[in-house]
Amino acid sequence: MKKQLQKFVMALLLTSGVCSAQSQTSVVEDFKPSSVNQPGKEYPMVNSEGRVRTQISAPGANKVQLDIGAVKYDLVKDEKGVWTGESAPQDVGFHYYQLNIDGASVPDPGSLYFFGAGRWGSGIEIPSDDQDFFALKDVPHGELREVPYFSKTSNSVRRAYIYTPPGYDKNNSKRYPVLYLQHGMGENETGWGNQGHTNLIMDNLIAEGKAVPFIIVMENSGVNFERPRNPRPENTANADSTRRRPGGPGGFDFAGEFKKILLNDLIPYVEANYRVAGDMKNRAMAGLSMGGMQTRLITLANPDVFSQIGMFSGGSISMDDIKNTPDFKKNVKLLFISYGSRELENPRGGGFGGDPKVNTQSLKEAGMNTHFYVSPGTAHEWHSWRRSLYQFAQLVFKN
């Protein structure tokens, strides 16, 4: 009896061993270095299934894991102390991830770093069929400018990123429309440029004649969430004010201090220093997730400031919302609402302020120029928002 049990357990172990080996061999072995690796780094890699494989030398470690999509995958150590392993298939597009080495959560030294989830950390790109729309091509390029400016509201020098379209400095008489474009919670003013490829999306659209050239202003709507990339020394007057972070890491500022910074400091700075048209007709606001919710609150409360509105995975606007603001219906010439398809599959998806498709349709029936876009096969992640910007940019400032 005891021997039979032993035999059974042994068979079970062997079987599970075989299963494990099978799941290993079922991985398609066409891994290539990720397009967002550090220079010269082979790992992390991505295969045609969207699996992420990473590798790190840690001869003294007991346990190393790849932490992506809220799942931790064990890596396996070879005789040289090099750990390797891969994740389940991931959605196309951009994902944040990290390594876990004996309990320490650290960036993967193989990847480039991006600001999200409240920290600079690793990111990976799962190739998609449509990634050509943000590819770097030999077309006329705009510039992404790092712009320090003084904000009275925060009493500090803050940092905006400003995209100026190709030819901006060549034609000194032309004035441009301007879009204020906001990131999500736990992200900052670098997100739309780095993860979002805003400048490349716009350069390509403008080259194809699919979008009118406009300026894009990206600021930190988590307010003092992060200090600028250019750090300040401890002893400067600005260090204290920029260390105040009302939101804290992951800070969530709906329409308080950021609204004041935007309306009282940022828009006046941009209009005084850039060749923008400077009227409501030529002023747009859009954002993703928290940035979409901020767009919703700020544009509803200021229907004489913005005429073009985009909300990406950040709620929608209903007939109820605008019943007491007749100016909103009159002034707003574009309302664009979008979600990733996987968000809508989730019963909680798109729930901010009611069903986004129904809401958008009802405003359309009431005579407004509304658009509802669903990004196929993506969730609450950057590929949904890149595609949303790509769609939105083709509609904005054309009414």
Add this chain to the structure above:
Amino acid sequence: MKKQLQKFVMALLLTSGVCSAQSQTSVVEDFKPSSVNQPGKEYPMVNSEGRVRTQISAPGANKVQLDIGAVKYDLVKDEKGVWTGESAPQDVGFHYYQLNIDGASVPDPGSLYFFGAGRWGSGIEIPSDDQDFFALKDVPHGELREVPYFSKTSNSVRRAYIYTPPGYDKNNSKRYPVLYLQHGMGENETGWGNQGHTNLIMDNLIAEGKAVPFIIVMENSGVNFERPRNPRPENTANADSTRRRPGGPGGFDFAGEFKKILLNDLIPYVEANYRVAGDMKNRAMAGLSMGGMQTRLITLANPDVFSQIGMFSGGSISMDDIKNTPDFKKNVKLLFISYGSRELENPRGGGFGGDPKVNTQSLKEAGMNTHFYVSPGTAHEWHSWRRSLYQFAQLVFKN
């Protein structure tokens, strides 16, 4: 006898234990978060002695070390699995560093990341008495622009960072001098902006009237050493060409492909797209370390292109070097050579092409406008180069 030996060894151990404890207690407990920490991160910290203390939770780890200045310092684990420890005092200024967790070299998740030593990794700032010259202040600010441009030499879209001084977009008739400013080996086009604070140094100097406003162009003189921050997908035409990295990580390109890129592609692009004066009198080249050596080779070989030259910790120019190039002596209106004082203490320091002070003095005696600057108390590191730029910028384009 055996017992006596045991006693002696025990005493030795106790003594060394006491010594170790003393060296612990001799650490000055005035640590403050580093000025280049990620938002909300308490560690790493720096004290008034210039020691770096870091901390990381790694409950399962066997050994965690802080790796800075080519020395590894053991961290100590507490009962919760949190490791803490500090380095010996470091020189003032900026240093690259990393953590080592059970043999894995990884970035510290507490710090911001900088490109140096061939990788994006951790950096720390040891406060200096003179750091006010690169502090972020409420003065008029220039812009740091990320500029994609097409290079025929590399047959790819490359990335430059271009600093435009305050007011550049306001005065459409003014034309500016331009400085081509190069990084060191294992660094890239982001170094002068991030670690070097080029834009803040210039904004402050211009606000005080100590420098004439000029444009600064920063490109990757390791050639295709790094792909741009904005990554390209695998399937684009540019991906292949930008993956070619003749230098490889740590790539060293003296005067080959980079010289062609600079002279044939970058300078023409800048002169066609920016309001630069566009003559030799208003064209400068400077660089640090490898960038200084590139400056030396390129300016000596092209005495009709640059009239203002800066070499920071990157060699010097002797009478011998210019004996066959009479145009060099005639055309060059400023030659600025600098080193960190700790480099000159080293017998190998400043050795590229002879004693830099002697060389500079002999050119001065021959009638050239030369300057020799020594940064006090710093080595072959960024604080030497920030100070060098600060000095150079007050001299350049004034002859």
